[in-house]
Amino acid sequence: MLDLRLIRKNYGEVRQRIATRGEEYVKLVDEVYRLDKEKREIQKEVEILRALLNKKSREYGKLKREGKEDENLKRELSQIKENLSRLEEKLKLLEEELYQTLLRIPNLPHPTVPVGRDENDNVEVRKWGEPPKFNFNPKPHWELGEYLGILDFEKGTKLSGSRFVVKRGLGARLVRALINFMLDLHTKNGYLEMYVPHLVKPEILIGTGQLPKFEEDLFKCERDGLYLIPTAEVPLTNLHRDEILKEEELPIYYTAYTPCYRREAGSYGRDIKGLIRLHQFDKVELVKITTPERSYEELEKLVRDAEKVLQELELPYRVVELCTGDLGFSASKTYDIEVWMPSYNRYREISSCSNCEDFQARRMKLRYKTKNGKNLYCHTLNGSGLAIGRTLAAILENYQQEDGSVSVPKALRPYLGGLEVIEPHG
């Protein structure tokens, strides 16, 4: 949520910056500006009337206790109350409309973010490793997975429909190995491992920005009013909502493994094969809560922490900085990490690391008390560290051998009982 006072004071600048994400948001800013102005006028009237009512009420009570009755005063009071309730009704509607509009405005991009329309305008920051050269025709991971008997897409569809998969034997074991490997790495780097609920209340999703705008992307348990989480960012970031943390407690680093559930509305036909785009996938997530002064430094470190996973697995990747048009709703600045995928002959997103500044913190009232006693909003950051399914796909494709077997990255072998090669199994 944007700071209303910023919109009031720097109206022109906010309009301009929000426009770099898409022109459609400018009119929302205009609407907020107008509603806020009107709301404050009404609020002023309401408060003046209420102060008057409080004062007269005390007078009336005093008389009453002295056994006196003042009919004129009583009439005046009911007159004030009548005006007041009409104004209050109006104020409530305005406040609600203002809030709802504000909730649909995305975060302001950081001034350093390249201005652009879509992913084509993203900027490559750095590259690591070399894409493998095959002297045979490399297979896509879904073919390898089925050949090896570790991925079963048919069974996934049988159970749950399209965009679901069953992992079998070593496939299932690899998921478990990757989760453990990543959590071990991150906890070594100072992240506190958490295990969190996968179903959350709507206000939790409002906190991180998935609601109200992206309801259609979520799975909902209607009966209970709960939603399946689309990422562990949601429960992790909300852990301290409605709290005032001590400055000394910051920064807080969390990591958690969770499954992620996404309806993928509007992506029909995209990445229909393989592990790239599923309704349910696994992910190890990184979340940081920091002070505003440190948050950009922390973002750089967060990306490095996520990169470490790929470096240890020896998978080639690059880091790109998202342009304004490609930025997620809550993010001020985002780095994507893209891993090399031979079957696509290009890099594909495997992690997204964002600084949301105070955008989420304001939505969830997540604050900290400074040393001199001021309450300020925290900055929140999150990043994948990493998406398990896509990591598995990248391993299969990059480590495949001519006979269809796949060698196991060295870093992962301890998690698979020393296994060096994945071969077809029944």
Next chain:
RNA sequence: GGAGGGGUGGCCGAGCGGACGAAGGCGCGGCGCUGGAAACGCCGUGUGCCCGUUUUUCGGGCACCGAGGGUUCGAAUCCCUCCCCCUCCGCCA
């Protein structure tokens, strides 16, 4: 799912129709006492919004005692609905 108990400031806890943003205690901060410290004494110590002034400051107003509604001139206090927590019983991984 059934029966009972309860939600008040950072915490404990009083208040059960007006002078209550809320006693008292603990904690925390400052000052005093001390060679230093403990103990003790004094002072201070919630959050949000609006208006004015203003860089920080300060002054005024409004709201907040789980949430929402109602009664009343006036509600933390009375009534209704909902949520949450605790105890016991049932069911259950």
